[in-house]
Amino acid sequence: MCGIVGLFLKKDELRPRLGDLLTDMLITMTDRGPDSAGIAIYGSETGGLKITVQSDTPDQDFAGLDTALAAALGAEVSMRVLSTHAVLALPAEHEAAAVAELEARGLRIMSVGTSMEIFKEVGLPKDVAERFGIRGMGGSHGIGHTRMATESAVTTLGAHPFSTAGDQCLVHNGSLSNHNDMRRKLAKKGVYTKTENDTEVGAAYISSRIAEGASLGEALEGTLKDLDGFFTFVTGTRDGFGVVRDPIACKPAVMAETDDYVAFGSEYRAFANLPGIDTARIWEPEPATVYFWER
Known part of the structure; x- marks a missing residue:
């Protein structure tokens, strides 16, 4: 229905x-x-990209995620955690590498965009x-x-x-x-x-x-x-x-x-x-x- x-x-x-x-x-x-x-x-909009991810074990998966992703990309990354979701902000040119890194960590991509966030x-x-x-x-x-x-x-x-x-x-x-x-x-x-x-x-x-x-x-x-x-x-x-x-x-x-x-x-x-x-x-x-x- x-x-x-x-x-x-x-x-x-x-x-x-x-x-x-x-x-x-x-x-x-x-x-x-x-x-x-x-x-x-x-x-x-942040002037860059926002990637919203989900995890069934957020305490484990989101701990230090922004720092680790920034190191992997060689770019500045910020993170906002909301329950089982996290919104990561980063430069748009790193989209493909960031998505690949996040998926390799077993995180589910909810949305990618300059303004959209999905929960x-x-x-x-x-x-x-x-x-x-x-x-x-x-x-x-x-x-x-x-x-x-x-x-x-x-x-x-x-x-x-x-x-x-x-x-x-x-x-x-x-x-x-x-x-x-x-x-x-x-x-x-x-x-x-x-x-x-x-x-x-x-x-x-x-x-x-x-x-x-x-x-x-x-x-x-x-x-x-x-x-x-x-x-x-x-x-x-x-x-x-x-x-x-x-x-x-x-x-x-x-x-x-x-x-x-x-x-x-x-x-x-x-x-x-x-x-x-x-x-x-x-x-x-x-x-x-x-x-x-x-x-």
Whole structure:
């Protein structure tokens, strides 16, 4: 079943409240999928790269990680630890070497980007948001997901959002029927997925299209032609926020827009605590129609 939320802020005055507003939205969707949850926050930029990693044994794996990575790269590295996740900041030119070093240490890469950070774990949205301090995070936009596992195990890596490229991520409600065929097609292009979750295939498809020169809107339009099944996709990029539903659109979805923000929810009640929602334009996104906003 799953629950999706998204919030794209048009005005900077609301940026300090992004994490708080998204947390309320996601908690409201808890009964749509209580096994795991995650949020992607597009926040402040450091002038370099941010890599978010996860560990089941953070006390052991994060101790001295920044110092060790700095020595391996020959570059300055800083680290911020939040429960089972750590956000490492480093010069962008060291991305490939840093990812290889972190994976060699057995750490799971949650996200890479200049502004995006992804936090996800097994558990209720309330508990996941609390352990990472999501309420205190600011930013320009973000998306969240609470999951009811249907096609793969309840694990951290199986939780949404999925990211397969820098500053790009995706959350999904539904099921893809041709995801294995699409995996093979993506692999031929050198694009590989790490989990059994069909949503990661959707994320990889969109990021591969953008890498080939498509706009966010064009990449989302491509999903309607190349991906089979039923789906509601909400995606984030460094500067954008997009929504698309399959031609049947059997999964519930609603959107709200004011002069201050655009919001997405699997149900209207996700909007209850948003400022100015009583005067917002509310609509159900049309089937096979792409909606996107960019800064």
